[in-house]
Amino acid sequence: MGRRRPGTPTLEEVAAHARVGRGTVSRVINNATGVKESTRLAVQRAIDELGYVPNLAARSLAGRRADAVALVMTEPDWRQFAEPFFSEIVTSLGDALTDTGMQLLLTLVRSDAERQRFLEYARGGRVDGVLLMSVHAGDPLPDMLAEARLPTVLLGRRSGDEYVSYVDMDNVGGARSAVSHLVQRGRRVIATITGPLDLHAAQCRLRGYEEALALAGMKVERTRVAESDFTAESGRRAMAELLERHPDIDGVLAASDTTAAGALEALRAAGRRVPEDVSVIGFDDFPLARRTEPPLTTVRQPIEEVGQAMIRLLLEEMEEGAVAWRHVILRTELVVREST
Amino acid sequence: MGRRRPGTPTLEEVAAHARVGRGTVSRVINNATGVKESTRLAVQRAIDELGYVPNLAARSLAGRRADAVALVMTEPDWRQFAEPFFSEIVTSLGDALTDTGMQLLLTLVRSDAERQRFLEYARGGRVDGVLLMSVHAGDPLPDMLAEARLPTVLLGRRSGDEYVSYVDMDNVGGARSAVSHLVQRGRRVIATITGPLDLHAAQCRLRGYEEALALAGMKVERTRVAESDFTAESGRRAMAELLERHPDIDGVLAASDTTAAGALEALRAAGRRVPEDVSVIGFDDFPLARRTEPPLTTVRQPIEEVGQAMIRLLLEEMEEGAVAWRHVILRTELVVREST
DNA sequence: CCAAGGATTGGGAGCGCTCCCGATCCGTGG
DNA sequence: CCACGGATCGGGAGCGCTCCCAATCCTTGG
Structure with missing residues (x-):
């Protein structure tokens, strides 16, 4: 099938039109140094007049790079996808990438066929690096990428020792300080609602x-x-269950703010007052945490820094060709509000 | 900076290793006809032994196509993004694309800079076509893409007459039949909670x-x-407002199921029974609609068909080079449950 | 056994760009 | 006025693949 687009002018045509050599035009569009100002202007005018747009396939063939990175989501059931966490991460990655001139491409991998297809896409050189989100315990994709020597950075990790670069948060420390805070508040029957335990982060918080x-x-x-x-609904259910088992619960650490919101509803339904009868702590510090009734004490994750760190690691790996794995663990911070 | 990956074998090396010509290897990897079975096997073996992966940049330079389509989201505030609608569409697009061998790339365009960057990416030939979601009234992107003669298909439209191909649902008809249903049920004070009115779909439903x-x-x-x-929270607020203005309301058409869920909460808070005192109808028929209390009567949108139709239009446009615009309006259907 | 004609193959000619080396220009100091 | 060295430029040599035509190989039918 012919999916060709109508003839776009080529760099060579621009060169002819501006009466300069190919090299000069190339220098101009890559704004490299060593071009006389008057020449640059002439070339620029030719580019504008012809409506020239560089052919990226040619550029990446000759330059051996794609100027794009992929963000892969493997969450099979998409639940994560609807979480604000996700969109915040994407935003921060986008910001961190802005001045590198690279495109961020999101890709969904929901089946083996799609994983294979993506792998061919990445190994075929369409991206210079890969960012992976919410990787579950048994997911082979990171290893396949490492195998192909593609610069790769995970957000979170699948287990304690991971032979891939990653950025993670101090989930253990965050949960620990949250629970210590509950203890300090005099709570004695402290429960927790965890996330899916095949996620290493959930285990760490536990x-x-x-x-x-x-x-x-x-x-x-x-x-x-x-x-x-991680959903509100499951948080509500979990809380109801816990209350049934332990009517005397006076403190709860939830898996996320969303989960905590669900827990709050269950507590309200059960006639418990927060924080008088029960203290509740969330995790993430999403905007939501400010708007619950009462506003949630929660563990803040430095999302902005996550994006920056991931991009930094990826660029480093691209620079030197994936010869080492780097890990960055970002500190979490307890934000005390009215729910404790 | 050198983001080059270590030497991957080339097609030529595979050819040498299998003692055949370049053309033959090319035929094999594109599984074209006209290759003797024994030859194909030999080539395949060489490919496996060398771990060959075609270089996509070279392929797209020579073949003048990218084998990828972009799905662009321009929603400035991402709210849509968290909607199940979004993930369902993406899923259905992915399914529709499976057997074309093309990659689906999601891209976010949140600022002029990002719009520009994407445009260069697309005009540079990295994608063969573009799908646009939730385009707001003044968005210039569709026209810029048309200008560049890139096959483009919108989901929904910006206004009544749109010079771009699109797939839309019969929002007018859906809303009409929903309200007629309320009338038939004997409702007399019928209100509506609309979506953001800069979205043409919201206007149509109104x-x-x-x-x-x-x-x-x-x-x-x-x-x-x-x-x-479209959020639950705004639905709750809108319903409360309506109740204040018209305490005698007995029927409501909401902008979406999510909005309707919010409205249900507001009604409950106001002590109204559904459907005894007030009938409520949603829009979309998301899984959510089944789980509200009571389950929602709603207008079903044929999401699976939306994806298929969009891909079909896009392929047609790619085939013939965007010489015409096509519009597909999909029929909506009222699903009656217990909220009316 | 031979020629005709379809089935297979080989490989030249690009695709449009970047790299990079040698050529050209121009301003300076002697 | 001339040699010299840094600033600019031009364009050959690929990057790895697809297209496509000419060459070669097999089958048939006579």
Whole structure:
């Protein structure tokens, strides 16, 4: 099938039109140095007159680079996708990429066929690097990319030791300080609603919860742990369940702000007052956390820095050809509001 | 900066390794006809042994096509992004694209700079066509793409006459039949919560509402119309407002299921029973509509067909070089549940 | 056994750009 | 007025692939 576009002028035509050599035009469009100002102007005029647009395929063939990076989402059920977390990350990545002149391409990988297709796309040189979001425990994609020696940076990690570069947050520390805060507030029956436990981040938060309890000399009880999938609905359900098992609960650490919002509803439905009867802490510090009733104490994740760090790692890897893996763990911070 | 990847084998090397000509290898990897089975096998083996992956830049330079289409989102505030509508569309587009072998790339355009960058990317030939979602009234991007003669298909349209191909739903008809249904149910004070009115779809739904009232010989009152931005929160607010102005409301058509869910909450808070006191109708028929209390009567949009239609139009345009604009209006359907 | 004609193959000619080296220009100091 | 060295330029040599035509290989039918 012929999907060709009508004849766009080529660099050579621009050169002829401006009465200069190809090299000069190339220098101008890449705004390289070493072009006399008058020449640059003449070339620029030719470009404008002809409506010239560089052919990116030719450029990347000759220059051996694509000037694009892919952001891959592998979340099979898309739930993450609707989370504000996602859009904030994308925004911050976009910002961090602005002055590199590279395009950010989002790609969805929902099946093996799509994974394969993407791999061919990436190995075929259409992107210079790959960013991966919300990678689940058994996902082979990161390793396949490493195999192909494509610069790759994960957001979060699949497990404790990961042979790929990643940026992660200090989930353990965040959860720990949140629970310690509950202890300081005098809470004694502290439960937690975790995220999906095949996500390493969720496990880390659970570990932080346990560590804080241990630190306070309190016993960890499995029945005080309920799992959610980060949605408000599942948070509500988990909270209801916990209340049933332990009517005397007086503190809860939720997997995310959204989950916490669900938990708040369940508590309200059960006639508990927050924070008088029960203290609730969220995770993420999304805008939502400010608007719940009462506003949520939560663990802030430095999303803006996440984007910057990911891009920085990726650029470094692109620079030197993926000879080492780097890890960045960003510090989290407890933001105290009225729910505790 | 050197973002080059280590030497990948080239087609020529594969040819040498398999002791055949370049053309033959090319035929094999594009599984074209006219290659003897034994030859094909030999080539395939060489490909596997060398771990060959075609260089897509070279392919698209020589073949004058990119084998990729972009899905552009211009929603400035991302609210749409979190809507299930969005992810369903993406899924259906992905499905429709599966057997064409093309990659679907999502791109975000949030500023003029990003619009410009994307335009260069597209005009530079990195994609064969462009799909645009949720285009707002004054957005110049579709025209810029048309100008560049890039095959383009909109989802929805900016106004009644649009010189670009698009796929849209019969929003007028959907709203009309929804309101007629309310009338049939004996409702007499019927209000509507619209979407953002700079979206043509929202205007069409409003028009359908008005038409149905006129058809029933009822008067249209501006005070029975409230605007929302499709979120649950804004739906709740709009409903509260409407109730204040017209305590005797007995029927509501909401802008979307999400908005309707918000409206339901506001009604509950105001002590109204649904459907006994007030009938509520949503729009979209998302999974959500089944799970509200009570389950929503709603206008179903044929999302799966939307994706298929968009891809079909795009392929047609790519085939023949954008010589005509095509419009497809998909029929909507009222799904009656318990909220009316 | 031979020629005709379809099935396979090989490989030249680009696609449009970047790299880079050698050529050309121009201003300066002697 | 001339040699010299840095600032500018021009354009050959690819980058790795597809297209397409001419060359070669097999089958048939006579």
